[in-house]
Amino acid sequence: MKKYTHLILVGVILILTALLAGVLIFLKSQPPQPRAFQPIVEVAPFEPDSAVWGENFPNQYSSMLLTAENRADTEYGGSSGFSHLERDPRQVILFAGYPFSWEYNDDRGHAYALADVEATARVTASTHATCYSCKSSNNPALWAEMGREGYDALLFSEIAPRMEYSIGCANCHEAGTMRLIVTNPSLETAFEAQGIDWRNFSRQEMRTVVCANCHVEYYMVGEDKILTFPWANGTRIDQIIAYYDEIGFADWTYPGTGTPMLKAQHPEFEFFTAGSTHYEAGVACADCHMPYVRDGAAKYSSHNIHSPLFDPMAACGQCHTDVDYVVERVNVIQDQVFAAKIAAEDALIDAITALSVAAADPRADPVLLEQARRLHRRAQFMWDFVSAENSMGFHNPEYALSILTEVTNLARQAQMLAAQATGNLDLLQTGVYYTIDPPPAPASPP
Numbered sequence: 001m002k003k004y005t006h007l008i009l010v011g012v013i014l015i016l017t018a019l020l021a022g023v024l025i026f027l028k029s030q031p032p033q034p035r036a037f038q039p040i041v042e043v044a045p046f047e048p049d050s051a052v053w054g055e056n057f058p059n060q061y062s063s064m065l066l067t068a069e070n071r072a073d074t075e076y077g078g079s080s081g082f083s084h085l086e087r088d089p090r091q092v093i094l095f096a097g098y099p100f101s102w103e104y105n106d107d108r109g110h111a112y113a114l115a116d117v118e119a120t121a122r123v124t125a126s127t128h129a130t131c132y133s134c135k136s137s138n139n140p141a142l143w144a145e146m147g148r149e150g151y152d153a154l155l156f157s158e159i160a161p162r163m164e165y166s167i168g169c170a171n172c173h174e175a176g177t178m179r180l181i182v183t184n185p186s187l188e189t190a191f192e193a194q195g196i197d198w199r200n201f202s203r204q205e206m207r208t209v210v211c212a213n214c215h216v217e218y219y220m221v222g223e224d225k226i227l228t229f230p231w232a233n234g235t236r237i238d239q240i241i242a243y244y245d246e247i248g249f250a251d252w253t254y255p256g257t258g259t260p261m262l263k264a265q266h267p268e269f270e271f272f273t274a275g276s277t278h279y280e281a282g283v284a285c286a287d288c289h290m291p292y293v294r295d296g297a298a299k300y301s302s303h304n305i306h307s308p309l310f311d312p313m314a315a316c317g318q319c320h321t322d323v324d325y326v327v328e329r330v331n332v333i334q335d336q337v338f339a340a341k342i343a344a345e346d347a348l349i350d351a352i353t354a355l356s357v358a359a360a361d362p363r364a365d366p367v368l369l370e371q372a373r374r375l376h377r378r379a380q381f382m383w384d385f386v387s388a389e390n391s392m393g394f395h396n397p398e399y400a401l402s403i404l405t406e407v408t409n410l411a412r413q414a415q416m417l418a419a420q421a422t423g424n425l426d427l428l429q430t431g432v433y434y435t436i437d438p439p440p441a442p443a444s445p446p
């Protein structure tokens, strides 16, 4: 009996040893599982709370939270949210009759998007929910629930209680796969109008396209204020103006001159992708604004999105060996663009001054006046396209300078037409802005 027990025991031990060895060999031969693919929590589709996603991806989450800490400014950008109207009072005149003459602050970090839209004086009782479209990670779930049309038809105040979080993971990623995706239905529609299916974009292209969910020119269509990108003809400035002209769209009528005006929003995507050196070289928004950083052995994309000038070694140093040199180039480019922008603003103000006098003159030639208004509309939108773009020209320096040169030319032509329409040579006065004392202060909402 004893012998048999021994034999059985030895047999069992041998079998167990073989099994254990097999399991160990199997485990050893498996590919290493990156942390990212072992979710600690299951993230529901469109999950608005970034903290839930953050359980799985603590580095991306904690770096995203840092966008709330950025307060410093650079020469032309930064995160303090300074007032453009106070820095450059010309813009009070240029936006007269429109809410941007009441308040116009510089962009801040993504963590502030929701608080800033709720605090702005530009939101009034009749403002639609549309204005929340680029401000909150609650949106993808709300769009899935009520559709773009249902969402935009609501008033700002009606949807406000559903807004809990500022921009977060759900604005850029698909839960589960973590793919970068188009989350804004208006971007999807805008690509469709151009015959583009964004699902065919490469990963590197999506590192730019994901920002186009928000950093684009847009307008609102009809009573229900449907968010729409004016891209049916293409995304170059001439194609956008042609689009607005074809549909006869205007954001507001300029007081005094009677010009049907267009307001540009923040066309970083259209501006950067219009043949800039970096875009043509295959560089993406995320390369400069979300550079890879290290946490011990782990490499991840910094989600602390801000001006790359705060850490050019991380943002530019991955590709450029001489970082001091390229930062100096940024300064030179921005100073040039700024000077050209101010010259364009001075020309626009001279044109507006002349056109206001001419429009009030009953003997003025209506045909010439109408031509002057068309030039004013076009010139000011082109100026705004560069001015409202947040890089002071850096994203595409040649494009910025060529647009601003054209603005000054068109604005001076508008001024001359106003003088010609009335025969009043006083309307050819230049530098009107410098005679205004004290400089214009932000207007109060009516």
Ligand code: HEC
Residues within 6 Å of the ligand: 074, 075, 076, 077, 078, 079, 106, 107, 208, 211, 212, 215, 268, 269, 270, 272, 273, 278, 283, 284, 285, 286, 287, 288, 289, 306, 307, 308, 309, 330, 390, 391, 392, 394, 395
């Ligand atoms: C080659 C690097 C580079 C690329 C690519 C790039 N940017 Fe920038 N971006 C910059 C620099 C430099 C500035 C100027 C920052 C400043 O003036 O402080 C800037 C400024 C900005 C700002 C304003 C920042 C602030 O502090 O106010 C925004 C918004 C922005 N970029 C968005 C984008 C988007 C969206 C894309 C892609 C469509 C993009 N950028 C592509 C380098 C880049």
Ligand code: HEC
Residues within 6 Å of the ligand: 070, 078, 079, 080, 106, 107, 108, 109, 110, 112, 113, 114, 116, 117, 133, 134, 135, 136, 167, 171, 172, 207, 210, 211, 212, 213, 214, 215, 285, 286, 289, 290, 305, 306, 307
């Ligand atoms: C869901 C909409 C949305 C998406 C997607 C988005 N942004 Fe923004 N971004 C905003 C808004 C809104 C602001 C301004 C927030 C404010 O001023 O309160 C902003 C601000 C910024 C700023 C200024 C930060 C600062 O501190 O001054 C930069 C830079 C920027 N975004 C870059 C990007 C880049 C690069 C991408 C793509 C990787 C991107 N954004 C994607 C909506 C978005």
Ligand code: HEC
Residues within 6 Å of the ligand: 036, 050, 051, 053, 054, 057, 060, 061, 064, 167, 168, 169, 170, 171, 172, 173, 178, 180, 203, 206, 207, 210, 286, 290, 299, 300, 301, 302, 303
């Ligand atoms: C404004 C858009 C945006 C937001 C918001 C955002 N991400 Fe990302 N995320 C990106 C981009 C762009 C990349 C680079 C993707 C690539 O290279 O394919 C990225 C990459 C990642 C990656 C891949 C690994 C890496 O670091 O490159 C993970 C994981 C990730 N994000 C998690 C998150 C989480 C979690 C949140 C919310 C806390 C979040 N992201 C919010 C744009 C965003």
Ligand code: HEC
Residues within 6 Å of the ligand: 277, 278, 281, 283, 284, 287, 288, 308, 309, 312, 315, 316, 317, 318, 319, 320, 326, 327, 329, 330
């Ligand atoms: C992913 C790579 C990459 C990153 C990141 C990058 N660059 Fe570049 N940059 C390029 C390439 C490629 C060119 C094209 C010229 C060349 O081959 O040197 C270029 C060209 C330039 C030029 C010359 C542009 C011209 O029109 O002649 C400047 C200035 C510049 N970069 C500044 C910067 C700054 C500032 C940053 C950081 C904010 C930056 N770059 C980040 C790849 C990059």
